[in-house]
Amino acid sequence: MKRLLATVALLPLGGMAAAQCAPDFTGVTLNVSTQNGPAIASALAAAAEVWEARTCGEVNVIEFPFGELYPKFLTAMSQQTGDFDVIGFVPAWLPDFSPFLSTMPAALQEGSNWDDIHPTYRERLMVWDGEVKSATMDGDMHMLNLRADLLDNPDEQAAFQAKYGYALAAPVTWAQYRDQAEFFTRPDAGMYGTAEAYRRGGQQFWYFFSHAASYTNNPNNPGSMFFDPETMDAQINNPGWLRALEEYKDYLQFNPPGALNNGSGDVRPLYAGGTVAMNVDWADSGVLGSTEGAIDGHVRTAMLPGSTEIWNHKTGAWDTFPEVVHSPFLAFGGWQLGVPADSKNQEAAWDFVSTVISPEVSGTAIVTANSGVNPYRFSHYDNLDAWASIFSAEEAASYLGAQRASLDAPNVALDLRLPGFFSYTEVLEIELSKALAGEVEPQAALDAIAAEWNRLTDEFGRDTQLAAYRASVGLPPLQ
Amino acid sequence: MTEHPMLRHAGLVLCLVWLFFAAFPLYWVAVTAFKPPLAVSQGSTYIPFVDFQPTLQAFRDAFAGLRGDFWGPIVSSVLIALTATVLSVFLGTMAAYALVRFRFRIRLASGIAFAAISIGGFVLLDVHTALRVPYALAIVLVVALAAAVWLNGRALPGPVLGNDDITFWFVSQRIFPPIVSAFAIYLLYAEMGKIGLPLLDTFGGMVLVYTAFGLPFAVWLMRDFLSTVPLEVEEAALVDDIGRLRIFFQIVLPMAMPGLIATSMIVLAFVWNKFLFALLLTTGDWQTLPILLAGQNSSRGDEWWAISVAALISIAPMVVVATILGRMMRSGLLSGSIK
Numbered sequence: 001m002k003r004l005l006a007t008v009a010l011l012p013l014g015g016m017a018a019a020q021c022a023p024d025f026t027g028v029t030l031n032v033s034t035q036n037g038p039a040i041a042s043a044l045a046a047a048a049e050v051w052e053a054r055t056c057g058e059v060n061v062i063e064f065p066f067g068e069l070y071p072k073f074l075t076a077m078s079q080q081t082g083d084f085d086v087i088g089f090v091p092a093w094l095p096d097f098s099p100f101l102s103t104m105p106a107a108l109q110e111g112s113n114w115d116d117i118h119p120t121y122r123e124r125l126m127v128w129d130g131e132v133k134s135a136t137m138d139g140d141m142h143m144l145n146l147r148a149d150l151l152d153n154p155d156e157q158a159a160f161q162a163k164y165g166y167a168l169a170a171p172v173t174w175a176q177y178r179d180q181a182e183f184f185t186r187p188d189a190g191m192y193g194t195a196e197a198y199r200r201g202g203q204q205f206w207y208f209f210s211h212a213a214s215y216t217n218n219p220n221n222p223g224s225m226f227f228d229p230e231t232m233d234a235q236i237n238n239p240g241w242l243r244a245l246e247e248y249k250d251y252l253q254f255n256p257p258g259a260l261n262n263g264s265g266d267v268r269p270l271y272a273g274g275t276v277a278m279n280v281d282w283a284d285s286g287v288l289g290s291t292e293g294a295i296d297g298h299v300r301t302a303m304l305p306g307s308t309e310i311w312n313h314k315t316g317a318w319d320t321f322p323e324v325v326h327s328p329f330l331a332f333g334g335w336q337l338g339v340p341a342d343s344k345n346q347e348a349a350w351d352f353v354s355t356v357i358s359p360e361v362s363g364t365a366i367v368t369a370n371s372g373v374n375p376y377r378f379s380h381y382d383n384l385d386a387w388a389s390i391f392s393a394e395e396a397a398s399y400l401g402a403q404r405a406s407l408d409a410p411n412v413a414l415d416l417r418l419p420g421f422f423s424y425t426e427v428l429e430i431e432l433s434k435a436l437a438g439e440v441e442p443q444a445a446l447d448a449i450a451a452e453w454n455r456l457t458d459e460f461g462r463d464t465q466l467a468a469y470r471a472s473v474g475l476p477p478l479q
Numbered sequence: 480m481t482e483h484p485m486l487r488h489a490g491l492v493l494c495l496v497w498l499f500f501a502a503f504p505l506y507w508v509a510v511t512a513f514k515p516p517l518a519v520s521q522g523s524t525y526i527p528f529v530d531f532q533p534t535l536q537a538f539r540d541a542f543a544g545l546r547g548d549f550w551g552p553i554v555s556s557v558l559i560a561l562t563a564t565v566l567s568v569f570l571g572t573m574a575a576y577a578l579v580r581f582r583f584r585i586r587l588a589s590g591i592a593f594a595a596i597s598i599g600g601f602v603l604l605d606v607h608t609a610l611r612v613p614y615a616l617a618i619v620l621v622v623a624l625a626a627a628v629w630l631n632g633r634a635l636p637g638p639v640l641g642n643d644d645i646t647f648w649f650v651s652q653r654i655f656p657p658i659v660s661a662f663a664i665y666l667l668y669a670e671m672g673k674i675g676l677p678l679l680d681t682f683g684g685m686v687l688v689y690t691a692f693g694l695p696f697a698v699w700l701m702r703d704f705l706s707t708v709p710l711e712v713e714e715a716a717l718v719d720d721i722g723r724l725r726i727f728f729q730i731v732l733p734m735a736m737p738g739l740i741a742t743s744m745i746v747l748a749f750v751w752n753k754f755l756f757a758l759l760l761t762t763g764d765w766q767t768l769p770i771l772l773a774g775q776n777s778s779r780g781d782e783w784w785a786i787s788v789a790a791l792i793s794i795a796p797m798v799v800v801a802t803i804l805g806r807m808m809r810s811g812l813l814s815g816s817i818k
Contacts, residue, residue, distance in 0.1 A: 065770065067773070084762070265781045272517065
């Protein structure tokens with residue numbers, strides 16, 4: 001009798017609990033997987049708390065080493081084990097994952113939250129074969145990180161003006177970048193001009209791409225940076241790429257000693273600790289510099305330098321432009337979320353994704369230390385006040401301004417997205433490392449990469465790869 | 480012969496040099512775990528409080544779960560590694576005992592017949608029937624084994640394999656790279672899951688594969704240890720009409736205890752550090768420490784302070800186990816048990 005009375009008394013409470021779950025996913029446990037934290041995984045864990053409180057479901061965040069994510073996800077999805085309900089991955093893998101991913105529900109592809117996502121992500125990186133297969137949860141691109149304590153120093157300004165004949169400011173071209181790198185290289189004072197990643201396995205090829213975009217992403221021939229979009233012939237050994245490689249290698253002399261062994265993880269503290277005057281990196285350097293670094297208050301960020309000359313593969317000559325053309329490279333392209341088609345909890349999974357990328361949750365993630373989440377929504381760029389805990393007003397304006405300008409740049413360069421991405425980048429890294437170490441001439445290394453890329457394209461199927469490549473760069477199918 | 484003092488000193492110096500090379504990586508890992516990120520990338524620093532100000536931040540991040548769940552993999556690793564080691568050593572010791580005390584004769588032709596029937600049968604069943612992979616495998620393995628045993632009793636031509644060949648066959652399991660079998664096991668486990676017997680990301684599935692992995696080591700090592708156990712003791716027991724199992728458990732095993740412990744340590748070390756199987760066969764529930772350790776090298780580059788903390792945490796349980804087993808090895812009881 002007591003039990004009956006207790007049950008009757010608790011019924012209204014149960015009803016209230018159910019009413020608080022909107023939608024009600026009580027009993028649903030989502031397996032959400034990505035790389036080991038804190039970057040991205042901690043953002044997913046924070047979003048999971050919000051989602052659990054709203055829906056009464058549960059989230060199990062499963063982490064794997066970054067280097068193993070691709071095979072782990074691909075084998076699980078191809079074997080239809082149903083291990084994962086949501087996967088966090090990078091855009092380069094979308095072509096390979098796409099056949100195994102569900103399409104984003106139409107309801108999520110409308111409304112103000114949808115329009116708030118920058119079109120570069122919403123209309124290009126999240127789309128494959130005309131369908132929205134993923135949701136960007138992190139915006140990523142390479143930027144130039146500078147130091148106001150050097151750029152605004154009158155003595156430095158005068159000395160630079162005297163030596164190079166123009167004012168010291170954020171470099172607009174790679175030639176200016178070289179001048180500044182040379183100017184600030186002072187080994188006796190323990191200071192060097194710049195820091196970039198050169199180590200194989202240390203994300204070197206994205207740095208190389210960032211240089212190459214300026215000389216190969218020709219606005220007169222859209223989509224021709226990596227391959228000829230009509231024949232799928234590799235372009236990586238053309239004079240534009242050669243110039244990029246020679247310059248990238250030349251800048252080694254302005255890096256701290258041992259730079260050939262530096263990966264992106266080394267480049268960051270070199271800048272934040274004040275060892276170098278600038279670096280090329282994702283958004284992490286600026287945050288590290290302003291929170292844990294020796295240059296707090298002096299972090300300045302700029303769009304990657306550009307060029308007035310870009311190689312035209314059709315004419316076989318350099319196109320000259322009256323103004324500097326910036327081709328900011330969206331290296332990596334940020335983390336994305338996808339819902340495998342074999343997930344048994346698709347509705348809940350997409351609901352969780354919508355929570356992660358909501359303006360409120362993502363707006364908190366972008367200003368949370370070590371979340372690894374960078375801006376990708378218009379609202380992220382507009383709300384400068386939210387950055388007060390990390391940046392000064394000048395730093396925030398510069399940091400967000402550079403990112404927004406990069407995304408808005410008419411000639412923005414997207415990362416390589418192609419089935420077999422790892423096969424293409426593997427040979428690239430091998431030959432690139434040989435060239436940087438001086439074991440082979442740059443042209444010979446690029447020729448070897450081009451030959452292997454063409455072989456791989458034939459192996460994967462030239463027509464299939466051509467169609468995929470055109471889709472990835474936003475070109476319509478060939479008739 | 481008296482030792483020359485100079486030789487002794489030279490030996491001591493060589494030992495110290497060797498000690499330095501052996502201990503330096505450990506020292507570097509220990510020191511780096513206490514460094515702040517900037518101290519890691521701004522030149523080489525080695526002495527806390529002199530070269531850099533130590534911090535516990537990397538440990539705090541690790542145990543707060545910021546760099547992945549550490550407690551779950553620690554528990555998983557301990558349970559899986561200990562269980563698999565005990566099973567490997569137990570089964571391996573039995574196999575090794577059989578190889579030491581009994582003479583086997585396996586006709587090569589019957590082995591080839593086993594392979595032909597199992598592979599051919601599986602292909603036939605897979606192509607011509609709708610049987611799921613696990614059922615097809617079970618059928619062909621039972622049939623192939625029965626046929627091979629029957630054929631082995633016939634006067635087949637060709638070479639006859641002895642105990643040394645069987646021992647080599649065990650060891651040969653470890654000659655090929657693990658990836659050769661790892662993906663096949665993954666596919667098999669995935670298929671088992673589809674017929675209602677989940678093995679992926681389960682304790683049973685992990686113990687099973689790690690036991691199989693540790694077994695060749697156990698057989699190989701225990702065979703040598705058991706061959707040193709005096710045959711006379713067992714013969715005396717047989718004269719007293721004591722059964723083989725009782726001889727094995729009550730006489731042979733206690734006498735081979737130092738070998739069992741040494742073998743357990745080696746098998747445990749191999750199983751503890753196994754990465755590939757854990758990566759392929761686990762997701763969230765039974766992920767082990769090597770996966771977490773590898774995960775500290777993220778897309779953000781080599782974060783050595785975090786890698787060092789994870790390495791120290793991974794090493795700690797093994798140090799404890801090795802210390803305990805080492806003490807047991809040195810105890811008078813064990814050192815004298817084989818006499």
